[in-house]
Amino acid sequence: MANNVNNPATLKDGDLCEVIAGTHAGKSGIVRDINTSKTGHITITVIQANGTRFKTLGKNVIVLQNHK
Numbered sequence: 001m002a003n004n005v006n007n008p009a010t011l012k013d014g015d016l017c018e019v020i021a022g023t024h025a026g027k028s029g030i031v032r033d034i035n036t037s038k039t040g041h042i043t044i045t046v047i048q049a050n051g052t053r054f055k056t057l058g059k060n061v062i063v064l065q066n067h068k
Contacts, residue, residue: 011034011044012066013032013033014032015063015065016064016065018061018062018064019056020062023056024046024056027046028046028064029046029049031045031061032045034058043058044058044061
Protein backbone atom coordinates (compact mmCIF):
# COMPACT_ATOMS: atom_id res chain seq x y z
CA MET A 1 0.00 0.00 0.00
CA ALA A 2 1.59 3.25 -1.16
CA ASN A 3 1.88 6.24 1.11
CA ASN A 4 0.98 8.98 -1.36
CA VAL A 5 1.61 11.72 1.19
CA ASN A 6 5.08 12.98 0.32
CA ASN A 7 6.23 13.56 3.91
CA PRO A 8 9.92 12.82 4.52
CA ALA A 9 9.27 12.61 8.28
CA THR A 10 7.46 9.29 7.71
CA LEU A 11 10.56 7.64 6.19
CA LYS A 12 12.14 4.87 8.24
CA ASP A 13 15.23 2.77 7.72
CA GLY A 14 14.26 -0.36 5.76
CA ASP A 15 11.20 1.09 3.98
CA LEU A 16 10.70 0.25 0.30
CA CYS A 17 10.46 3.51 -1.62
CA GLU A 18 10.22 4.89 -5.14
CA VAL A 19 11.82 8.13 -6.29
CA ILE A 20 9.21 10.34 -7.98
CA ALA A 21 11.30 13.47 -8.67
CA GLY A 22 14.87 14.58 -9.22
CA THR A 23 17.82 12.93 -10.93
CA HIS A 24 16.88 9.40 -9.84
CA ALA A 25 13.15 9.59 -10.70
CA GLY A 26 11.69 6.17 -11.48
CA LYS A 27 14.20 4.21 -9.41
CA SER A 28 13.21 2.29 -6.30
CA GLY A 29 14.90 0.51 -3.43
CA ILE A 30 15.36 0.21 0.31
CA VAL A 31 15.85 3.34 2.46
CA ARG A 32 19.11 3.46 4.41
CA ASP A 33 21.11 6.16 6.19
CA ILE A 34 18.57 8.92 6.90
CA ASN A 35 20.20 12.28 7.70
CA THR A 36 19.10 15.85 8.24
CA SER A 37 21.35 18.45 6.58
CA LYS A 38 22.43 21.74 8.13
CA THR A 39 19.68 23.46 6.13
CA GLY A 40 17.02 21.10 7.50
CA HIS A 41 16.47 18.93 4.42
CA ILE A 42 16.21 15.16 4.92
CA THR A 43 18.65 13.16 2.79
CA ILE A 44 18.55 9.40 2.36
CA THR A 45 20.61 6.67 0.78
CA VAL A 46 18.59 4.24 -1.33
CA ILE A 47 19.92 0.76 -2.12
CA GLN A 48 18.49 -0.78 -5.29
CA ALA A 49 17.87 -4.53 -5.73
CA ASN A 50 21.10 -4.83 -7.77
CA GLY A 51 23.14 -3.29 -4.90
CA THR A 52 23.61 0.14 -6.45
CA ARG A 53 23.43 2.98 -3.93
CA PHE A 54 22.42 6.57 -4.52
CA LYS A 55 21.56 9.57 -2.38
CA THR A 56 18.41 11.66 -2.80
CA LEU A 57 16.24 14.05 -0.86
CA GLY A 58 13.46 12.64 1.29
CA LYS A 59 10.91 14.93 -0.37
CA ASN A 60 11.57 13.18 -3.71
CA VAL A 61 10.38 9.72 -2.61
CA ILE A 62 7.15 7.96 -1.70
CA VAL A 63 6.99 4.95 0.60
CA LEU A 64 5.71 1.83 -1.18
CA GLN A 65 5.93 -0.54 1.78
CA ASN A 66 6.71 0.21 5.43
CA HIS A 67 9.38 -1.83 7.17
CA LYS A 68 7.79 -3.80 10.00
